[in-house]
Amino acid sequence: MSKATNITWHAATVTKTDRRVQNGHGSCVLWFTGLSGSGKSTIANAVSSELYRQGINEYVLDGDNIRHGLNRDLGFSDYDRTENIRRIGEVAKLFVDSGAVVTTAFISPFRSDRDQVRALFKKEEFIEVYVECPIEECERRDPKQLYEKARRGEIKDFTGIDSPYEAPERPEITIRSDLLHVEDAVGQIFQYLQQKNII
Numbered sequence: 001m002s003k004a005t006n007i008t009w010h011a012a013t014v015t016k017t018d019r020r021v022q023n024g025h026g027s028c029v030l031w032f033t034g035l036s037g038s039g040k041s042t043i044a045n046a047v048s049s050e051l052y053r054q055g056i057n058e059y060v061l062d063g064d065n066i067r068h069g070l071n072r073d074l075g076f077s078d079y080d081r082t083e084n085i086r087r088i089g090e091v092a093k094l095f096v097d098s099g100a101v102v103t104t105a106f107i108s109p110f111r112s113d114r115d116q117v118r119a120l121f122k123k124e125e126f127i128e129v130y131v132e133c134p135i136e137e138c139e140r141r142d143p144k145q146l147y148e149k150a151r152r153g154e155i156k157d158f159t160g161i162d163s164p165y166e167a168p169e170r171p172e173i174t175i176r177s178d179l180l181h182v183e184d185a186v187g188q189i190f191q192y193l194q195q196k197n198i199i
């Protein structure tokens, strides 16, 4: 619902379909979700590198980076996380409209927030990728030593410790990052994109 009144939607002259035809491939969002340290950024970036190598328009929207700019006014309360995901969803939609395969790497812990984002897209455009990894393994990896800080009480509302993570019920793709190598995870995602004729 918009706050502003007296605003009208302008139809663009160049459309998403035009861009897809010119690019020679489809556009979609690969929406990665999972605990901190599960491997979202690592796998999303590996997918993006391979897309780039193949000449496909791609872009990565990454949690930590977006929080330095667009969403620097947001913290980690439930309300702020919801607003964080809402904005990213809208940005991802612009990228899909621009003809890109966009990967997003946000914890996005709440099912309802992810479903709200899903509702912005056509069915085949939103691909939920659940990076599944037991919290014990995430905590063992602890690439940013955040679990250690959270256990010491130095970070409040840390996902999986004192803030919830709601796993997807029907994700398009599930990756067990504790069992699969990164290259195999990339292969699994490419197989899906090819099967759906997106690339």
Ligand SMILES: Nc1ncnc2c1ncn2[C@@H]1O[C@H](COP(=O)(O)OS(=O)(=O)O)[C@@H](OP(=O)(O)O)[C@H]1O
Binding pocket: 035, 036, 037, 041, 063, 064, 067, 076, 080, 081, 082, 084, 085, 105, 106, 107, 108, 109, 144, 146, 155, 156, 157, 158, 159, 163
């Ligand atoms: N309290 C708390 N809980 C979870 N994560 C925290 C927190 N504080 C800082 N961080 C760091 O911020 C990254 C998560 O940001 P996101 O934008 O992905 O979070 S969310 O989707 O809004 O829940 C997350 O990045 P990833 O580890 O890449 O997931 C952390 O590095």
Ligand SMILES: Nc1ncnc2c1ncn2[C@@H]1O[C@H](COP(=O)(O)OP(=O)(O)O)[C@@H](O)[C@H]1O
Binding pocket: 034, 035, 036, 037, 038, 039, 040, 041, 042, 043, 105, 141, 143, 177, 178, 179, 180, 181, 182, 185
């Ligand atoms: N199979 C795997 N997939 C993804 N990351 C892995 C895997 N095995 C080990 N890792 C390591 O786990 C860490 C995951 O960190 P990161 O990608 O930042 O996770 P997230 O973005 O979910 O917080 C990295 O240090 C990565 O090298």
